[in-house]
Amino acid sequence: MSPLTHKLLRDLWRMKGQAIAIGLVIAMGVMLQVMMSGLVTTLEGTRDAYYDRYRLTDVFAPVTRAPAHLVASLGQIDGVARVQDRVVGAALVDIPDRAAPVQAQAVSLPADGAAALNATYLSAGRMPDPARPDEILLVEGFAKAHGLAPGDTLVATLNGTRRALSIAGLAQSPEFLYIAAPGEMVPDDSRFGVIWMGRDAMAALFDMGGAFNEALFALTREANKPAVLAEIDRILDPYGGRGAYGVEDQYSNQFVSEEIRGLKGSSNTVPPLFLAVAAFLLYIVIGRMVQSEREEIGLLKAFGYTNAEVGAHYLKLVLIIATGGALLGCLLGIAGGRGMVQLYLQYFKFPFLLFRLDPASFAIGVMASILAASGGGLLVLRRVFALTPADAMHPPAPADYSRSGRIGQGIANLLDQPSRMVLRRITRQPVRMAGAMIGIACGMALSGSMLSTFIAFEDTLDTTFTVIDRSDLTISFAGPVQRAALHEIATREGVWQIEPVRFVPAILRNGRHTHRGSIQGQPTDASLSRAIDTNKQAIPMREDGLILSTTLAAKLEIRAGDTVTVEVRDGRRPTLALPVAAIADSFFGTPAFIELGALNRALKEPGRVTGAYLRIDPGKRDEITQWLKGLPMVAGVSIKAEAETAFRKVMNEGAGSSRYVMGVLAFVITYGIVYNAARIAHAERARDLASLRVLGFTKGEAAFVLLGELAVITLVALPIGTLLGHGLSQLIMAAFSTDIYTITLGFEPSAYGNAALVVLSAALVSGLLVKRDLDRADLISALKTRE
């Protein structure tokens, strides 16, 4: 091995602490990049393969009741490749150990066997026997949540008929990739199920003999989708067509796609930021590291080593650290990505997982580290090469402190000599100090913004479940019922308050912007489910217009005072032009509110409601839900506490969990930065400090000169880091938000207080480590030699 290689290895060993710290900083940046992009690539790839393999429909067309012969004319529509009709309906499943009834959706299987569209993936058991109307397929997640297996029996009420059903097999389907109970945002396997049964059995139960209530369409590649949708609507309209919609508006797909889109957004924003910060630090740190090798560079040149040879030697050193860190980051990223995908699988019901990593993210991560490291190293090498070997071998001429000395004279008189040394060094080398300071500020910003994110998630959940929704139970009815029917529930012992609500499916349009959802009618002074403004104050319901959520207003690009077109898809199906009366803060979903009476007047259906919010005696919760379960008009009961728990679970284990990984990475980066700042300051001052000791300064006094500098830089970095962090957190929040949920964030002092503690603790630990080296320094050798 050549002596230069020996030197390289021994130098690496000597600076192992620093090398590891630098390597970790870049590793964290690369890890996040690889993990997040791998997650996006994997989820997108798996989703697309699943949709393709199990033929997810392009268009869904629900209808009240259409005769079977219409299928042929639907198939004639230009752009339709294939059409399939089916029967769907709501079901209530009895689960013996649960007080609340569990909602389910029943879907018919094609009479002729294999489904051409929306095929099912059989994960256990067998397909139901068409000759046995009581045999069903049950969605896998629901079966697992309740310990059900093929061969077991399930009691369910379908369209008022109670039936004992035999589970033939367990299944999954691309249209139920994400399954949440109606009115809830978050999936909970135990509280919503899907049942597939034979077409004839379904037709008998839902009175669909010779008819269907949903048509599925596969379109040709060149189909004009809006035209196809319009034509379908035209044909189905006389039969109660509820509006055909594309797969992009389908509930499960919308959720999954929004989630992936949100993930993509944060993966395009946050990891590059982390990587940029890490690369910047690498650049600064490597530069200063090479700077401290200046005398050895001069010596090698004196022996006749060429610039290229010396450059290659130091480049090897920095590249080993940088690529080592980047490769470690790739490995950690793969491991992290695999872990995250497992979390996602709890919520996205993929029957298979094609694990993929984005090779570009590897390349980007490794290239960014190599460029930053070699950039930082080469810049300094070029400066050193510009010196003659004679100059390079000498320590740099003492910096000229005369200017700053004069400027600070008044203050300096108040300080002792060591303090003056600290002050003058900082004022004399502003660029170098600013580099170190910005580095620490970046670390602080990363930590602070991630801590803000945690608080914002918590705040958002808190506002949603205590300020916006103040109910204990939400009940939904099978269809619109007379408000008077609520009387029975309101007078039940233990029910403290009841508030009616009516959800009406509707399409909202503003110019070319369309939103398919619902509008909800509530009493003017609704207090259990409220619209709130940015100050968390309730906005009363209005009769003269809609109150739109911020997300919906943004989607429709509409402001208060503008008019929105509402195509109601229920009852008489009127098209209304309603002014936007106000915009309400909302974090989940895209609600549009209106006063209940005004809604019913517009529909010419006075006194109708589709559900109610209840506040009840917590001690009687089980008793009341049990009783509600027995009421014939009640289709579903949702317990807020359960919904909240489910939501927190998703936020902490699913989509939102990446914030914890980012938080840990931010801490590691912060520690790495501060430690390096201390290490390098030490390297630059080792001889001065030894001289101080020789002059009779104590270890503590000598350490003060070094650590004082670090302390000043750290303290200056804190407010700057806070500002940077606040900006960063806004970017991160925007990236985390999707159409489905919005996380909003104000300035969170406690987040930055804690981030400051992280920085200060890092400074303290690093300071102690450096001081330990300082105390061990051999004064004789420091005096005798120049190395």
Place this chain on the structure above:
Amino acid sequence: MSEPAFRTTDLTKTYGEGDGAVHALRGVDLEIPAGEVVVLLGPSGSGKSTLLNILGGLDRASTGEALYKGQDITAMTDRQLTRYRRAHVGFVFQFYNLMPSLTARENVELVTEIADDPMAADEALHLVGLNERIDHFPAQLSGGEQQRVAIARAVAKQPQVLFCDEPTGALDSTTGRKVLKVLTEVNAKLGTTVLIVTHAAATADLAHRVIHFADGRIRDVITNKTRKTAEEIHW
């Protein structure tokens, strides 16, 4: 007489500009014959180290000419200077300047690896009287031992010229004498031209030629009729 190793004409070196300018060399005319031991004497700041650095290709002159065997060093590009240092000259510094992360032998190998016709590292160390401890790191060696490693490192490439800047400056007199003995032996055995910059006037007694510096100029050049051995000198 053979061609001189070095010949300079009106060589000057100025650091800085204007009022703050320092004139390290103020016009030096000099001839150094090949194969001699030459001692450059003078007080601090008299210009002797600056001359050594320029002749060694470590620094550049401001004006004037410095010829090594007829080639003008002052006109050389960086690349040519590197080639010059690599092929022809060796250095010994006051503070040894060993690589702390390399052992004694590896420090020598650092130079033999890039030299055209080097001697073996062990042979060079043997030449300076280091037979043991050659696998020790600099921190494990005494000052004298470190300086002998530095000399071994400088002579291992068999240079035509050996530049020594205060080679005994950091050593006690006994150790210093040993180092000087090694330097004169290298001159005698290998015919290497040896230039020694020093404060220690007594060192002059072992030189063929003594050049006195004062205030950036040569004050006088003395040729010793008889030379003392390293053991005979005292300071």
